Amino acid sequence: MSGIAIRIEANGLDTLVNRLEAMTERAVNMTPLMARFGVAMIASVHANFAAEGRPEKWAPLSASTVRSMEYQAVQQVRGTKRYQNAKTDATRSKYEQQAVDGLGHKILVRSGDLRQSIMVGEVTNDSVEIGSSLPYARIHQLGGTIGPVTVRPRTKQALAFPTADGTVVVRSADIPERKIPARPYLKIQDEDIKLFVGLTMDYIREGAV
Template sequence: MTADLKHNLAALPHIAKQFEALAKAGQSPKPLLDDIAESLLISTQHRFELERDPKGNKWQPLSWWTLFQRGGGRKGWHKKNRSKAKKGTMEKISGAKILRASNRLFQSLTSVVTNSEIQLGSNVIYARIHQYGGQAGRGKKVTIPARPYLGISDNDSEMIDEAVAEYFAARMPQEGAP
């Protein structure tokens, strides 16, 4: 029930040949992949704070029911006049962050790196439903909208290309060089 993003750089045609040359030279791409994974994790956390998906679109706002629950449910509202909130309730819900009620999902974001692959994700059981959306709750009566937080943005893609180019330029002999 976790959500993750796997990115196999060695499978990209323009990078595969460089990875092969690196392997022939007896060098590991793991330091490069570690750097990229760290940058992707920071980028994902930044998008999380901005409440945006990898394409830059804002996440769907919290539902009224979620805001009501975060405000303390029935306990947070005035008994006689439901429109009057108890002191502090409106302040509590007015600045409500999406997917950050407990901060557990955000704090669970992690990366795993092998010699050819970067895996970024979360092991929190509800991570997948927030990434992809779907039906949840008793009887699957609640629709949770997709709020993608994992993915590679255009900026991330540029960062990966630059990191790969710099890494290989520093480690692999240039063609035609003595």
């Protein structure tokens, strides 16, 4: 060719083609990406527990639930050596009050078992399952009705129940029907969608490295 020209060689295109093919393969095999979504969702669900509902707050605890939590807290502190070794009733009362004040009355984290039970389940090429295997996980998520039921002691001779006037000890108790409000802790937030998009872009780009 006379005059001036530039020469284009295809040697560098092989690398580009290989990278595009690798990115395409990652787009076909999405299972690792789904697993990343699952891990991200567990963190989001833990944030839901910490906020006691997002973006809407969960229904507050009932008065009976609060009394039950306080009763159990007092019973636990009464079993400690510092309580039993206390010299005065005033000191013992102080320990009981500290146990009650330390509860914080956080919703759905009475023992922490439900929150800690959230895990990644089945992971496929186009889906990931996140949930809990605890028997009461479903009713707290969706709400519902439990009871009526008759409760009897398993290892002791009687049952103790907290009331507004003190503790009632009985050999059995008829628990009336009780409604549990829905407190959706398994909930995808708007910020999770944005995170999923970012994770997807990162996953595809990794094929070009």
